[in-house]
Amino acid sequence: MTESRSGYIREINGPILRIHLPGGRNGEQVRIGSLDIVGEIIALEGDDAIVQAYESTDGLRPGEAVHGLGHPLTVELGPGLLQGIFDGVQRPLQEIASIAGDNIPRGLRIHSLDRERAWQFSPTDGLEPGGQVAAGTRLGTVQETETIEHRILVPPTVSGELIDLAPAGNYTLDSTIARVRDAQGKVHKLALYHRWPVRQARPYSRRDHGVEPLITGQRILDTFFPLLKGGKGAVPGPFGAGKTMVQQQVARWSNADIVIYVGCGERGNELVDVLESFPQLQDPYTGRGMMERTLLIANTSNMPVVAREASIYVGMTMAEYFRDQGYDVVMLADSTSRWAEALREVAGRLGHMPVEEGYPAYLGSRLAAVYERAGRVETLGGGRGSVTLIGAVSPPGGDFSEPVTSHTKEIIQTFWALSKELADARHYPSVDWVDSFSQDVSIAAGWWAKEISGAWSSRRTQALSLLARDAELSRIVNLVGPEALSSAQRWELEGAALVKEAVLQQSALDEADTYCSPNKQFQLLELVMQVFDQGKELIALGAPVQELAEHPILARIRRAKSTWRSDEGDQLAAFASEVYKAFSALRSEYASGQEALP
Amino acid sequence: MSEVEYRRAKAAQGGLLIVEGVEGIAFGDRVRIRDHRGRRRNGQVIRAAEQETLIQVFEGTDDIDMDNTWVRFLDQPLTLTVSPGLLGRVFNGIGEPRDGRPPIVDGEARGISGSAINPAARNYPREFIQTGISTIDGLNSLVRGQKLPIFSASGLPHNRLAAQIVRQARLPGEATNFAIVFAAMGVSYSDARFFRESFSDSGVLGNVVMFINHADDPPVERLALPRVALTAAEYLAFDLDRHVLVVMTDMTHYAEALREVATAKGDVPARKGYPGYLYSDLAEIYERSGRIRDRHGSVTMVPVVSMPSDDITHPIPDLTGYITEGQIVLSRELNNQGVYPPVDIAPSLSRLMKDGIGKDDTRDDHPRVANQLYALYAKAQEARNLASIIGAEELTARDQRYLEFARDFDQRFVGQGEDENRSIIETLNLAWELLSRFPRDALTRVSETDLAHYHRAGESPA
């Protein structure tokens, strides 16, 4: 594994180098030149290796020495991952800032995980030396943060007889906490961490169906286009439409155990935003700081392109690692388009034949392979865990027919399509209810019926068809003017406006509304649909639509979402009965008025 | 090695020069070229192989021949010498003086490509900058360390707007240690003069560094210019604690130069002939703005990007929008109506506004007022569209009110004088004047407290 081969640089073309390195292996890591830059072999041509460098190649010269490291790109998996921020090849950025200052220097040799820190390890009860352990067997735990117990498992490649297991105590990452003798008699020393090659999916026992929705606290997502735990979702949209906001909202408020946020080719400030704001926020499920379950991977847009391609795999491998511990993990990738562009750039420099918009023919299969690593599984240890992958897609010109969006659309189950028109009108989240879809509504419906209300499904459908009616009627208005509509039709327009403003729109910046519990989601939906139904009856009884539309209570309904927080369901319920009372009063007015007519 | 000159040019085309048989040349290094007339040109190594070196020549390759072209490899990267003496000076795209004064020698030579700022070393930008322009301050606020481009098109007053921002930008209630870096790529002489005069009229020339490449200067030089300018900006901000405002005009000329060189190199094009790495290349430039922990200065960027054929989906504005923290979009329609500055608020956005405004920064109602104006303006646009189809008289009373609002909004809120410097409070009060023509129940994006404080019920503004 560790034999090291040497060679030299023959050509430097931006991030791609041609290196004379007989015996190099595809995927092998290399160290390049006097700057000691890290790279990876991506193709072999005779005795030459084509290498992509994770760092800028400025200043390298043909002739400089290159060393093959004999192993592929791996990450370190163990305590110390959470709350951290790593670059696209898992270098710890906070650590780097403290030793190297404001900018990222090249050629650093630094461990991903802290070797000095001691972790309190508690071995699993009943695990005795002499017994058998298998891949995935839990050796013990480390309380990594207040909320997350890091489960130390036998790595996927090891099984056999447990020779010994460390007693409870404080251990650094490198210390051996167990020894296992495999069937061949080889003894494996297991530490608190192990390494895993990022381009290789971690094994599990079997795939399992998604059974419950991921709750994100966002009404348009949870109520209208649900995504399951272990599902695959995409958020496409033009610049400024709100992809990052959606992803950050999911990172903040979803009921996942672990959140891995990969800033792939996006803005540095967006990661700083997360780093600065998450520790101040309270996780609504545990009441603890939100950063405790979060880890960030940053390959910002100004960092080397090649590490961008790696960052998604690095994130995914960490996600699988926590999945294997039995956790529900959400991985957010912002943006998969930048990842695809990195792929394109490398393909271009390698002279691969471009097929669509410069992308190589294997774009679709690479994308599918990444998304395939998401899912809910039975782990090697016999538990259940999941990785939900949500990728932002940044289509050029906002055109969803471009290659990355269209390939992605074929792979995923939930599609949250963001619209420029809605964003321009500051209708946030700008999730378009016509273009978006979820293939898992029926599974989600089961959960909502059980946990919240049996009426969820019908109310949801009713709201969506009201929105469809709205589009239809607006077309008529745009042809012949509003006078052509009947009162009932005009009330439908009002009803749709109410659905949009009181239910769909949800500002991430509104303190009371940024997170909306499933209960509050349903309360608001139910309130609006009730009002619509009752108004419809009133209009049938002869109430003028104008009067209903300008009823002051509608303004209060529009404000309800920001008036009461999720933990103030009782007040919201009281308000709802006030509304129903007001409408009954109106009804008796009109009913009696009608009786008086003949 | 820098002593040796080689006469080994093998091919020259489209700003690129190939030199054969020189070994051990570092990628990215600086090159000096002497042509057959003895004129000096500058270049940079953009591909280095054992037997062949590809050089990008900033002055272009016109009039170069193979026999009498001498190439010297300087064995150092492209640098800019930084010192406080930069202020008040004018340079070309590779940092050579163009004001007739001697080059700066007594400073530190810094590489112009800059390495990425570690996100863990950044500070989130959150200090509101008042520009005195209502559509920016009120609806798309600029904060220190932000990159907020102006998307414009030919014939629109982006230069006047940029100059007005430069004249008026300040932190409310603070006299600051500011500096301006002006980076001009492919601009006309009259535009360059306009900026120069504007700086001089407001008496700030001594705080300005200019990097100028005119429309008839070599395009390849435009590739180095923003990097050189930002090296100066970073020095002023992070070494000298200045709050630096960088105005870059026009990034479209930059991108076009990039395309020219990419095509000559034979890079695979992505969209409209632009190379696939245009995004990363632009990001290397734009991401150099920001705030850094434990540093007092900041780099705020206002690039001008003209949209070819007024098309916001063209790759240059499109990729810019994907990198910057919002955009201010100018509209030909408003401009034709005589509205200055013709800011189309619908596609305009400031992503960093959220943390820079509100109770402790501007005024408590600010975020909600902005939100409310946007919501009303969107409705008003629908009413306008409808009116253009069925005629304004056919509109409902509610839609008529939207129309009136939109008219007033364009004229009074968007429109303002080129020397009119509105405080944020004036901007917000003006907003409430417009909002107050609606009944309280129609204003559901503001809070009841806001309404109680600021809604002028009953008064109907003229």
Ligand SMILES: Nc1ncnc2c1ncn2[C@@H]1O[C@H](COP(=O)(O)OP(=O)(O)OP(=O)(O)O)[C@@H](O)[C@H]1O
């Ligand atoms: N749910 C929301 N609530 C409030 N504001 C929002 C919401 N979603 C988006 N916004 C506003 O829209 C702006 C742009 O959103 P965001 O940065 O998420 O866009 P994006 O789609 O990620 O753009 P890009 O592709 O350029 O990264 C935000 O800065 C914010 O002002």
Ligand SMILES: [Mg+2]
């Ligand atoms: Mg984004």
